[in-house]
């Protein structure tokens with residue numbers, strides 16, 4: 132392999148690569164071939180302790196720097212990431228199997244956006260002055276301390292930076308644990324941050340599975356935990372963090388509705404449904420996998436969708452012409468196949484796809500089910516694969532009620548030419564990140580996150596600052612103290 136995928140070592144602690152071969156071996160598998168492309172080791176408890184100690188020590192000095200100084204390092208790192216976008220995207224494709232066509236525009240570049248945005252904000256993070264007659268209160272925006280970031284496997288570089296950028300801008304240090312399935316990219320982020328001038332220990336990466344995450348969360352030195360992952364993991368992580376009153380951000384799963392009205396522009400609606408279901412081979416938390424199509428447009432919608440699907444090239448994800456890559460792992464493909472079988476068994480109509488693609492990689496056909504009803508498993512549970520469920524509806528009130536009939540609340544989309552209806556519908560849907568005549572846009576300037584079981588807190592935008600800092604308020608009395616005795 133011309134491209135070196137084996138990192139210098141498994142972990143990045145206190146400004147340098149470290150390893151301990153006593154840790155359980157962690158093979159990294161390229162999803163397009165099923166071959167091992169690197170072997171790492173899980174962090175031993177001693178290494179996790181070392182990372183936390185490094186973060187705790189470095190955070191004190193990092194917080195003493197001015198916001199401008201911190202911001203400059205983050206924006207310098209953003210520039211380095213952009214300069215190395217090609218290599219980082221190739222690596223992200225090896226790590227995840229996502230096509231280069233995507234990783235070259237949506238992964239490292241989104242990470243750079245976050246570093247640039249929060250780097251830019253760092254100098255203007257302030258408290259306020261509250262006058263109370265002659266007395267007054269001032270507030271100081273303080274960092275939380277050591278933050279732990281835990282990532283999912285679908286957007287490894289982006290997740291690392293969506294968490295690290297606001298955390299570091301506020302003067303926190305971070306220990307980041309990538310998903311064990313995709314451990315490579317976060318190490319590059321750590322390397323680049325140090326190259327940009329980040330003091331050793333401010334951003335550390337430790338590898339491992341659940342128990343490594345659990346050790347991080349349970350440590351008294353940790354003030355905050357930000358997780359991107361599934362709802363079951365979210366429950367565990369939130370509970371563990373709560374027992375020690377730690378701050379949390381939870382970016383979890385979804386089963387988001389995409390509502391397409393008869394009057395929608397057909398090709399835009401089909402395009403939205405494609406983005407909402409097949410991008411990253413369907414492995415996107417905010418995907419609109421319950422596609423509610425009004426009866427009058429249903430046949431035209433399905434016909435156009437089938438036509439456009441035929442043009443999607445599936446294959447080698449490193450080939451810039453490939454549009455759809457493999458699933459991230461054999462296990463994830465099995466999960467998706469299980470859902471497809473359930474869809475057929477429960478009476479949904481298979482319109483396209485449904486089969487695995489033979490070969491060494493974890494490929495599966497993009498799949499469309501029509502005539503799906505609300506009680507079917509494929510309409511209720513997050514599949515996390517390229518499986519679209521199309522459901523019919525008659526009117527607006529019905530669509531809203533059914534769209535909301537879910538435990539999740541991450542995203543929602545609506546396609547219509549009637550702008551009043553668009554706002555009316557979105558206004559009534561209980562979800563955090565919504566779209567009108569679009570789907571899955573996630574600019575760093577906009578808050579991102581879910582309601583209900585999809586999560587707590589928001590990433591990105593100015594709002595994220597509130598999740599990585601706390602206010603100290605100081606009352607200042609100008610006159611004498613009037614005590615009762």
Ligand SMILES: NC(=O)C1=CN([C@@H]2O[C@H](COP(=O)(O)OP(=O)(O)OC[C@H]3O[C@@H](n4cnc5c(N)ncnc54)[C@H](O)[C@@H]3O)[C@@H](O)[C@H]2O)C=CC1
Pocket residue numbers: 281282283284285286308309310311339340341342343344345348359360361362363364365367368381382383384385415416417513515541581585586
């Ligand atoms: N809302 C959002 O922003 C996003 C949510 N997701 C969700 O992530 C899921 C897919 O990612 P997976 O990696 O399979 O999720 P997962 O929940 O299995 O794992 C997520 C991370 O948590 C760690 N972990 C597992 N058990 C833990 C424990 N007891 N304590 C601490 N850490 C633990 C894992 O090692 C991994 O790093 C999907 O359900 C998807 O919806 C994915 C991307 C974005």
